[in-house]
Amino acid sequence: MTECLKHQFWHFYLAQQTGEAFQAIYSNVNHAQDAFVGFWDVVSKYFQNTSGVLAYELLNEPWVGDIFHQPRLLEPKEADRKNLQPLYDRLNSVIRSNDPDRIIMFEPAVIISQFFESGLHHSPGGETFNNRSILSYHVYCADFNSTGPKSRAVCDALDEEAMLVRMKDLGRLKCGGFLSEFGAMSNDTSAEEEITYVTSLADEYIQSWTYWQFKTYNDITTQAYTGNVSAESFYAEDGSLEMNKVKALSRTYAPAIAGTPTWHFFNAHNAMFELHYKANKVCYKMHRCY
Numbered sequence: 001m002t003e004c005l006k007h008q009f010w011h012f013y014l015a016q017q018t019g020e021a022f023q024a025i026y027s028n029v030n031h032a033q034d035a036f037v038g039f040w041d042v043v044s045k046y047f048q049n050t051s052g053v054l055a056y057e058l059l060n061e062p063w064v065g066d067i068f069h070q071p072r073l074l075e076p077k078e079a080d081r082k083n084l085q086p087l088y089d090r091l092n093s094v095i096r097s098n099d100p101d102r103i104i105m106f107e108p109a110v111i112i113s114q115f116f117e118s119g120l121h122h123s124p125g126g127e128t129f130n131n132r133s134i135l136s137y138h139v140y141c142a143d144f145n146s147t148g149p150k151s152r153a154v155c156d157a158l159d160e161e162a163m164l165v166r167m168k169d170l171g172r173l174k175c176g177g178f179l180s181e182f183g184a185m186s187n188d189t190s191a192e193e194e195i196t197y198v199t200s201l202a203d204e205y206i207q208s209w210t211y212w213q214f215k216t217y218n219d220i221t222t223q224a225y226t227g228n229v230s231a232e233s234f235y236a237e238d239g240s241l242e243m244n245k246v247k248a249l250s251r252t253y254a255p256a257i258a259g260t261p262t263w264h265f266f267n268a269h270n271a272m273f274e275l276h277y278k279a280n281k282v283c284y285k286m287h288r289c290y
Contacts (some may be wrong), residue, residue: 018063019068037094041098055103057106062083063110078119084106084109085120106124106133108120108135114162115161115165116165117172133175135176139201163207179202181211183245184232187243189244191244192248195211199248204265206261259279
């Protein structure tokens with residue numbers, strides 16, 4: 001682990017072995033895709049009647065594939081079209097056969113995707129499943145150092161552009177969206193400002209979000225802030241809470257709305273919360289709306 005943390009984790013994506021491993025799944029080399037589909041068959045059968053499962057996320061931060069033998073995969077949208085779309089459609093079929101109503105979360109290819117629209121032309125399985133499909137995406141500012149963003153203006157611009165790209169995807173795919181990773185920051189004031197800015201963007205576009213990460217768990221996929229492997233979590237190495245992060249992430253939200261939200265705003269400075277929504281015409285007691 002110590003040796004791995006000497007490098008940024010994304011460096012490992014560029015290794016030939018990594019590309020070949022992902023491509024083996026996409027191209028079903030030695031039945032690798034069959035095995036991956038079989039994994040999701042087992043998982044969806046096991047959890048099909050479990051109420052506490054929010055969703056199945058098919059593949060977190062998928063790499064584009066074997067760029068050494070297929071360099072075109074580095075072109076925006078190419079890997080999504082060629083490798084991920086067929087895989088996602090196949091996974092959707094096996095999961096829906098076991099658990100038809102569960103939410104499926106899916107991601108575009110990693111790294112190059114943050115500032116380009118996805119090449120995926122439909123949610124897994126197509127339009128029929130749009131009400132049970134969520135585009136999972138991440139927003140990270142690349143202009144950072146050991147404490148957080150180096151330039152507030154640069155990070156604001158990069159974060160906003162990343163969100164705008166994903167909103168274009170959602171407008172085209174017509175499914176749900178979820179900011180499933182962001183942050184990965186220290187407890188510094190600049191990091192607190194970055195967290196507040198990204199969550200405010202999520203509010204602006206009425207997007208759910210989840211911060212990365214709760215605890216370190218000896219994870220090697222960190223940004224390796226000067227060797228401090230706990231830099232991204234809620235907890236310092238001595239076990240104490242990193243309160244700047246906790247404060248930035250403590251935001252009011254509506255857990256249930258009797259209608260369709262149209263405006264969502266939280267002021268991190270004075271804790272004022274504002275929500276506008278279009279009410280459903282018919283709402284019954286017991287908090288069930290139709």
